[in-house]
Amino acid sequence: MTRQPPPDEAAWLASYDPGRFPPFAVTVDMVLLTVRHGTFSVLLVERDTHPFRGDLALPGGFVLPDEDLDAAAVRRLERETGVRRDAAHVEQLGAFGAPDRDPRMRVVSVAYLVFAPDLEAPSPGEGTRSVSWFAVDEVDGVSLAFDHGQVLAAGVERARAKLEYTPLAAAFVGPEFTVGELRRVYEAVWGHPLDPRNFHRKVTGTPDFLVPVGHPAPVGPGGGRPAALFRRGPATALRPAMLRPS
Amino acid sequence: MTRQPPPDEAAWLASYDPGRFPPFAVTVDMVLLTVRHGTFSVLLVERDTHPFRGDLALPGGFVLPDEDLDAAAVRRLERETGVRRDAAHVEQLGAFGAPDRDPRMRVVSVAYLVFAPDLEAPSPGEGTRSVSWFAVDEVDGVSLAFDHGQVLAAGVERARAKLEYTPLAAAFVGPEFTVGELRRVYEAVWGHPLDPRNFHRKVTGTPDFLVPVGHPAPVGPGGGRPAALFRRGPATALRPAMLRPS
DNA sequence: CGAATAGTGTCTCTCAGACAATATTGC
DNA sequence: GCAATATTGTCTGAGAGACACTATTCG
Numbered sequence: 001m002t003r004q005p006p007p008d009e010a011a012w013l014a015s016y017d018p019g020r021f022p023p024f025a026v027t028v029d030m031v032l033l034t035v036r037h038g039t040f041s042v043l044l045v046e047r048d049t050h051p052f053r054g055d056l057a058l059p060g061g062f063v064l065p066d067e068d069l070d071a072a073a074v075r076r077l078e079r080e081t082g083v084r085r086d087a088a089h090v091e092q093l094g095a096f097g098a099p100d101r102d103p104r105m106r107v108v109s110v111a112y113l114v115f116a117p118d119l120e121a122p123s124p125g126e127g128t129r130s131v132s133w134f135a136v137d138e139v140d141g142v143s144l145a146f147d148h149g150q151v152l153a154a155g156v157e158r159a160r161a162k163l164e165y166t167p168l169a170a171a172f173v174g175p176e177f178t179v180g181e182l183r184r185v186y187e188a189v190w191g192h193p194l195d196p197r198n199f200h201r202k203v204t205g206t207p208d209f210l211v212p213v214g215h216p217a218p219v220g221p222g223g224g225r226p227a228a229l230f231r232r233g234p235a236t237a238l239r240p241a242m243l244r245p246s
Numbered sequence: 247m248t249r250q251p252p253p254d255e256a257a258w259l260a261s262y263d264p265g266r267f268p269p270f271a272v273t274v275d276m277v278l279l280t281v282r283h284g285t286f287s288v289l290l291v292e293r294d295t296h297p298f299r300g301d302l303a304l305p306g307g308f309v310l311p312d313e314d315l316d317a318a319a320v321r322r323l324e325r326e327t328g329v330r331r332d333a334a335h336v337e338q339l340g341a342f343g344a345p346d347r348d349p350r351m352r353v354v355s356v357a358y359l360v361f362a363p364d365l366e367a368p369s370p371g372e373g374t375r376s377v378s379w380f381a382v383d384e385v386d387g388v389s390l391a392f393d394h395g396q397v398l399a400a401g402v403e404r405a406r407a408k409l410e411y412t413p414l415a416a417a418f419v420g421p422e423f424t425v426g427e428l429r430r431v432y433e434a435v436w437g438h439p440l441d442p443r444n445f446h447r448k449v450t451g452t453p454d455f456l457v458p459v460g461h462p463a464p465v466g467p468g469g470g471r472p473a474a475l476f477r478r479g480p481a482t483a484l485r486p487a488m489l490r491p492s
Numbered sequence: 493c494g495a496a497t498a499g500t501g502t503c504t505c506t507c508a509g510a511c512a513a514t515a516t517t518g519c
Numbered sequence: 520g521c522a523a524t525a526t527t528g529t530c531t532g533a534g535a536g537a538c539a540c541t542a543t544t545c546g
Contacts, residue, residue, distance in 0.1 A: 022311045025267040026343065026354050065268040065352060069343040095341040095356045097272070097315040106311060108272050108354065110341045165411075180497075198536065200499065205534090223545035224497030240534075243485060426525075444509065446526065451507095469518035470524030486507075499542070506535080515526070 025102075027109045028073045029060035029148065031093060031155030032081060034133070035172045036118040040188045041133040042152060043081060044144070048129040051103050052145030058152065059131065060109065073112040080131070081119065088116040089171035093155050101147045109146075113155045115171035137191070163189055165241040167209050170232040178217050178227035179203060179210075192245045202242055208235035270343075271353045274319045275306035275394065277339060277401030278327060280379070281418045282364040286434045287379040288398060289327060290390070294375040297349050298391030304398065305377065306355065319358040326377070327365065334362040335417035339401050347393045355392075359401045361417035383437070409435055411487040413455050416478040424463050424473035425449060425456075438491045448488055454481035 032043040044056045059080050063072040069092070074085050090112060097108035136156055143149060163169050163186055170177065172185045183199045203209055210230040217227045278289040290302045305326050309318040316338070320331050336358060343354035382402055389395060409415050409432055416423065418431045429445045449455055456476040463475050 022271065022308070024270045024272045024309075024354075026270045026272070062267055063270070063343070066345045068345055069341060069354070092340050094338050095315060095354075097309070097356065099312045099314055105267070108270075108315070108341075108356070110343065110354070178498085195536070195538085196497085197499075197501095197538080202535080204499095219544055220497075221545095222496055223543090224495085225499075225543035227498055239489060240486060243535090424525085441509070441511085442524085443511080443526075443528090447528095448508080450526095465517055466524075467518090468523055469516090470522085471516035471526080473525055489508090493546100495545085497542100497544080499540105501538105501540075503537085503539105504535100505537105506533105508531100508533080510530085510532105511528105512530100513526105513528075515524100517522105517524080519521085519523105 023105060025105055025107045026063045026069075027060055027107055028063060028069065028076060029058040029096075029109045029111045029151060030073060030076060030114055031058060031111060031152055032077070032083070032114040032116060033136075033155065033159055033172075034116045034118055035185050035188045036133060038184060038188055040136045040156075040191070042136050042139060042156075043131065044134050044139070045080075045131045046129040047145055054129075055145040056134075056139070056142065056148075057145035058111075058148045063110075069110050070112075073110075077112075077114060081116075083114070083116045083119060088114050089168055090114050093151070093158060096147055096151055098147060109151070111151045111155065113158055115159065115168055117172060117174050160189055160244065164243055165238050167206075167232065167235050167238060176213055176217075176229045176231055178229060180227055182230075186242075190244050194245070206235065206238055208233040209238070269352070271348075271351055272309045272315075273306055273353055273355045274309055274315065274322060275304040275342075275355045275357045275397060276319060276323060276360055277304060277357060277398055278323070278329070278360040278362060279382075279401065279405055279418075280362045280364055281431050281434045282379060284430060284434055286382045286402075286437070288382050288385060288402075289377065290380050290385070291377045292375040293391055300375075301391040302380070302385070302388065302394075303391035304357075304394045309356075315356050316358075319356075323358075323360060327362075329360070329362045329365060334360050335414055336360050339397070339404060342393055342397055344393060355397070357397045357401065359404055361405065361414055363418060363420050406435055406490065410489055411484050413452075413478065413481050413484060422459055422463075422475045422477055424475060426473055428476075432488075436490050440491070452481065452484055454479040455484070 034041055043059060045059050047053050047055055047057050059076060061076055063069060067075070070090070073090060077083050077088070077090065078085065093111040093113040095108055095110050099106060101107060101109070139152065144152065169182055169185045173181050179200050180196070182203060183194055183196060186199070187194055211233045213229040213231055215229060217229050219226050280287055289305060291305050293299050293301055293303050305322060307322060309315060319336060323329050323334070323336065324331065339357040339359040341354055341356050345352060347353060347355070385398065390398065415428055415431045419427050425446050426442070428449060429440055429442060432445070433440055457479045459475040459477055461475060462472040465472050
C-alpha cells in the first residue's frame with residue numbers, strides 16, 4: 001500500500017538533494033526568572049542588531065553544529081548571565097517555530113525555562129545593548145522581539161503551575177533559606193499573599209521537602225524571632241499539591 | 247505577527263546570507279496514544295529505509311520549509327493515521343536534538359503528543375513497511391529507532407500526569423461516553439484498578455467536566471444496568487487533582 | 493514595653509478511600 | 520433468580536483555610 005504524496009511535499013521531495021536539506025536554523029531562547037526585592041522578574045536584553053533592533057528580547061542565540069540543545073542553553077546561561085548550572089533549575093519549555101517568526105530565515109527556537117536566585121546585574125553579550133531585570137507584570141503588554149512575548153507568557157504560566165506541585169520554589173532562593181523566604185517566593189510568583197501559618201505547616205509537613213540545617217538565620221532589619229534555616233530536600237513532587245489561591 | 251521592516255533593515259536583509267548560520271534539519275515525531283481493548287497503546291511504524299531500517303519508530307517526518315510546526319504534526323496525523331484534528335487532543339511534547347541522534351545529519355525533532363480514541367488500523371506512509379498499535383508495556387524495553395525510546399517514555403509519563411489534573415481522558419473515547427468507559431481509560435493508562443463508586447463521584451462532582459446527554463447508552467454484552475451518556479464539558483482542569491494510586 | 497517576625501495549636505469543611513446498599517439490565 | 524454493571528449513600532481520616540495564641544528578637 002503506497003501513499004501518494006501531496007503536491008507540496010512531492011515538489012519538495014523532487015528537488016531534494018541528499019547532501020542538502022531545508023534551510024532551518026535552530027536557536028535557544030531563555031526565560032530566566034528570579035525573585036528580586038519581592039518582585040517576580042525576568043531577564044531581558046535590548047537588541048543591538050537587526051532584526052528588532054532596539055526592542056527587548058529574551059537572551060539566546062544560535063545552537064552550534066555539534067552542540068546539544070541543553071548544552072547550548074547552559075552555555076548561554078553561564079556566559080551571558082553568570083548563573084552557574086548547579087545554582088539554578090533549567091528545563092526545556094518547548095519549541096517555537098512559526099514560519100515567519102524571524103524575518104531573516106526559517107528559525108526554530110527551543111525555549112528554556114530557568115529559575116535562579118537573585119543575581120547581580122549580568123553583563124551584555126554580543127549583539128545586545130544592555131541586559132537587565134524587568135518585573136514580569138510590567139513587561140506584560142510590552143511588545144517583545146520575535147514571538148518572545150508568547151514564549152515569556154508560556155514560561156511564566158509554567159513557573160506558576162510548577163510551584164503548585166513541585167518543590168522548585170527553592171531554586172529561587174540560596175542554598176540555605178528560611179520558610180519565610182520561601183513563602184515570599186510563592187507570593188511574588190503567584191501575586192497573592194499566603195497565610196504564613198498554613199504555609200509553614202504545609203512545607204514543613206511535606207516529607208523530604210525541607211531539611212533543617214540546625215542553626216538559625218540572622219535576624220532581619222525589622223527585628224523578629226530568628227527563623228530556622230533549611231536546605232532543599234530530596235523530594236521531587238508535592239502530593240497533594242499546594243494550589244494557588246483562586 | 248507580521249511586521250514591516252524599516253528601510254535600512256530591508257537593505258540589510260537583502261544582503262543577508264543564510265549560510266552563515268549552522269544548518270539543521272527539523273522533523274516532527276508523534277507519540278500517538280490510545281486505549282484499545284482496555285490496553286494503553288502507541289502507534290509505531292516499522293522503518294523501511296536507512297537509518298534504523300527494520301526497527302520500530304514513532305511516525306513522523308521532515309517539516310516543510312514554510313510549514314508551521316503544529317501544522318506539520320497535524321498534517322502527518324491526518325495523512326498517516328486518519329485521525330482528524332478535532333477528534334483528538336494534540337499538544338507539543340518538546341524538542342529532542344542530541345547531536346548524534348540521527349547518523350545522517352544534524353536533526354532536531356519536535357515531538358508531539360496525541361490522545362486519540364480507538365481507531366481502525368492506519369495505513370503505512372512512505373519509508374515505512376508497516377504501521378500498527380503496540381501495548382505501551384510491551385514496547386517498554388524494546389529498542390526503538392533514533393532516540394524514540396526516550397521520546398515515547400516522556401510522552402507516556404506526560405499522559406499519565408495529565409490525567410491527574412486535566413479532563414483529557416475524554417480525548418481517548420468517542421464524543422459520547424459513559425462514566426465506566428472513562429474509568430477504563432484511567433485504569434488502562436495508569437495500570438491500576440480504580441474504585442468505580444469513588445471515580446463516579448469525582449468525575450460527576452467536578453463542575454463542567456461532564457455534560458449529561460440525556461439518553462442512556464446501549465447495554466454491554468455482559469448485561470448490567472444501562473449507563474448514562476455524557477459529553478465533554480468546558481472544564482479545562484481538575485482542581486483538586488485526581489491523584490494516581492501510589 | 494511595643495512592633496515585628498516565627499512557629500504551634502485548634503476548629504471546621506472539603507474531599508478521598510473503603511465499602512454497604514440499591515437500581516437496572518441480560519440470561 | 521443470578522450475574523453483571525451503574526449509581527447512591529455512609530463512615531472515616533487526611534488535609535486545607537481561618538485564625539487564636541505563644542516564642543523570640545530589636546529598638
